[in-house]
Structures are given as structure tokens and as C-alpha cells.
Amino acid sequence: MSRRGVGIGAFANRTQTTQSWATHGANLRSTHTASLQTQLSVFQSLLHTFALEHSSTIKSNPTFRAEFARMCNTIGVDPLAARKEWPSRTGGGGSFWTQILGGDMNDFYFEVATRVVELCRETRSENGGLIGVEECRKRVGKGKAIGSGLEVSDDDILRAVRSLEPLGSGFSIVSVGSKKYIRSIPKELNTDQATVLEAIQVLGYVSVSMLRLNLKWEKARAQTVIDDLLADGLVWLDAQGPEKEYWSPQNLLDDSG
Template identity: 40%
Template sequence: MQPAPSAANKGFWADLLGFGDFYYELGIQVIEACISTRHANGGLITMEDLCKHVEAMRGRNAQEINEDDIIQAIRCLVPLGSGFQVTEIGTKKLVRSIPREFNTDQAQVLSLAQDASYVTVDVIADKAGWTGERITSVLEMMLRDGLCWIDTQGPETRYYFPTYFFAGLSLV
């Protein structure tokens, strides 16, 4: 029986990236968890949910992990140009697995959406004091990037952020 390619190359990757087997394996699991949930969250997952997904992948008998381990594993992915980044928005740590930065407007909208998991144009205008054009611009960009979903069925259009909407639910 042949070893798995990833197992056979651990020494190579550990030497290249400068970290040991634990963070190598954890980094791969972080990548797998982020990719497997990207269809639902647009490439933005809460640290809490990412930890749950990775723990489920590792199984009961695996070494225990915490947020600091996940953060270190993500730091170890930087030499790969992976686009993975931990961002603190509002009161939550989010892991971005798409290769683009959030601008300050996007970060503010994400912060406003934290409690309800959605925002409306009126909420953004009221809380941020932005013009309609600025609000439309940032929301359209976030829709294009898959970071939010639009709901036009109610009396007021809502922009839902699956990162918060699905927080705590199992998407695996």
C-alpha cells in the first residue's frame, strides 16, 4: 500500500514552509474546511465555526486545538500565497479564504450585520450616515463576491450574510 501523497510530502512542505507536522496538518484541514463551506458563506467563516468544522474533521481522538492553533496554521499558509487571513470585525474573528482584502466600507457593513445576520439600506444609512450611492456600491460588490445574499420578498430588501446566518450550524 502506497502512502497518501500529502503524507509522503510532509517533510518537504515542513522544510519549505518552516513549520512542523502539527501545523502542516492543521493548515490542510483549515483549507479543506474553508473550501467545503465556501459555497454557503462566500469564503468568509467565523473563527468559531471554523474551529468546529476542523474539530469534526480531526475526530475525537485527535489532539485538541484552539483558536490560537488555527491562527498559527493560517500564518503558516502565507508562503503559499493562499489568501487566507484572520480579520477581526466587530466582536468576531472571521477567516477570509478568498484572495482579496476587505475595504473599510465592507468591514463596516459586516460589523453592522453581526447581530441580526443581515442589513438593510436604511440601517446602513442610519448607522453609517452614507449616501445611497455609497451603500448601493458596497452592497453590489459584496453580492458579486458572494459575501451576502439578497432577499426582496419582505417590505424592505435585506442583505443576509451567511457567515453570520449559518454560524453554529453544521455545513459539512
């Protein structure tokens, strides 16, 4: 009986100790969370002040603007997202850009996104709905000035495209090798297709025999991937040589400038 009493007492003590540690842990988590929220509020306040002081540079310098936007994202602030706690200068809610710079930057990204959509639709028959970000930036920047004559960077193009995603527009950013492309047709590239496009990026073109030799693919696999890319307009066929060669229209457009 005495042994059982000691055992029960020890069990009760362990239970009490466990509960005490659990309570202590919850208090620590609560304290840390409150501290982090306070630090985040301070960071956001400093970010707001910094943005107001350097608003002209943010507008005029695309590199500085890209770094500032990355800094915003690091602490959980999306410059293009509208939030209730970010009132615009004209009243009501607005994005972070609207709050600190008026509507100029919002209008800028809206116009960039509009031009990207128009360009993708115009060139879809040429490139199968896959256009390089660099080429897109060059072509979007031509003609009528955007906004107040602001220079457009690759980062601006990427942000404008990402701002379209909540609309279910089908526009997305895909990476092929070292390059980023805008995909304007809601269809994902599978692994084999991405591998072939990356090979074309390096070699200039591919053929079925090249894919079989370098990737150790069966003929049926190589031909199927090529046929799918050809059907989507992502590669062009050159049938003049002894073996059919497949070129990327996007690479040809990039090379021609």
C-alpha cells in the same frame, strides 16, 4: 587675532568633545546589545528546558499550548519557523516544535492547515470565502482525529492559517467587529464593507435604508457596498419583505451551530 585663536580653539575642543561622546555612545550601544543578546540566549535556553519538561502538557492542553506559543513569540522564537540552529532529532534543521517535541507538533499544524484549506474550498460557495475561526475550529475538529488525538483550539487554527502566508496561498485572518474570520480569497475588505459586515454582526441584517439612517451614507454609497458584498457572496439577499434585506451567511451558520 587672539579672539580668533580662542574661537578656533573652542571649536576644536567642541569637535573633540562631540567625537568623544559619539565614541562613548557607540561603546554603550555595543555593550547593551551584547548584554541583550546574552539575556535572550539565556531566555531561549530556559524556554527550551521548560518545553522539554512540560512537553506532554503542551501537546495535550490547547490553552497551555497557546500561552507557551505566545511566550515564544515574546522573545522572538517562532515555534513553526525552521532555523539552522534548531536541529531536529532526526538530524538537519527543523522548527522549534521539531527540536523539542519531535515531528509531532509540526505534523499536527500541517494537518490542521490542510483541513482548513479543504474546508474553506468546500464552503466557499456558501460564505464567499469568509469563514469564522470558531466555526472552522468546530468543523475541523470533527471526524477523524488530528495527530495523536490532540484537541484543536482557535489559537491552533490561527497559527495554522498564518503558517500558510509565506506560500502566497491567499489565506489570511481578518477581524470584523469582535470576531475573527479566515479569508480564503485574496481580496481585501475595504472600510465600508467591513463596516456593513460589522453592522450585520450586531443587527442580524441590514438594508439600504438602515445604512443611510445609521451611517448617514448617500443611497449610492450604501447600494454600491451592498452590491459588492452580494457579488462576492458575503451577504445573502432576502427579497420577501417590503425592502430588500441583506444577511450574512456566516452569521446564519454560526447561529445554527
